[in-house]
Amino acid sequence: MALNWVTLDEMSSRPLPLDDERFLHSVQNAALTLDFSGSAKASYKATGRAFVTSRRVVFLIHPMPPPPPPGAPPPTSLHSLSVPHDHFQNFRYIIPIFSAAYLEAEVFPVTGGGLPQRQTGEPETPKGKLKIWFNEGGGVAFRDAVERAKKEWEEVKAKQADEDALPMLNS
Numbered sequence: 455m456a457l458n459w460v461t462l463d464e465m466s467s468r469p470l471p472l473d474d475e476r477f478l479h480s481v482q483n484a485a486l487t488l489d490f491s492g493s494a495k496a497s498y499k500a501t502g503r504a505f506v507t508s509r510r511v512v513f514l515i516h517p518m519p520p521p522p523p524p525g526a527p528p529p530t531s532l533h534s535l536s537v538p539h540d541h542f543q544n545f546r547y548i549i550p551i552f553s554a555a556y557l558e559a560e561v562f563p564v565t566g567g568g569l570p571q572r573q574t575g576e577p578e579t580p581k582g583k584l585k586i587w588f589n590e591g592g593g594v595a596f597r598d599a600v601e602r603a604k605k606e607w608e609e610v611k612a613k614q615a616d617e618d619a620l621p622m623l624n625s
Contacts, residue, residue, distance in 0.1 A: 479599035
């Protein structure tokens with residue numbers, strides 16, 4: 455998972471696709487919270503647009519601020535978030551009685567992605583709790599797209615593992 459590393463199209467309205475990446479679904483007017491607890495305490499909130507692709511879940515704030523000038527330090531607030539499917543775990547779709555439906559997941563940062571990292575002496579990599587609220591509907595289709603993308607991702611990884619396996623030696 456990486457903070458503010460998403461490359462955008464010319465209109466700053468969509469992420470540029472990675473190699474062999476397909477867009478599966480997007481939702482306007484979504485809200486996001488990302489919380490890390492423990493020694494890696496951090497919290498982020500934003501409103502914007504959420505995307506599911508064949509390789510990741512992406513969130514872009516709206517309106518997107520102009521890019522910082524060359525040489526300026528990167529922003530510390532959340533402008534974009536990219537979570538590869540293998541870092542997006544234990545997700546569930548929740549429909550509360552008195553608020554908007556949301557998707558909740560455990561997410562794990564990628565090295566150098568601008569989010570809390572495992573420190574020396576800590577037993578495990580910090581995990582964040584990600585929630586995406588669907589303020590104007592579209593949550594069920596988003597959840598279904600995440601399930602489909604994760605299934606495809608796991609099939610691709612299994613196929614790669616089979617191809618990378620060493621052949622049997624006959625004696």
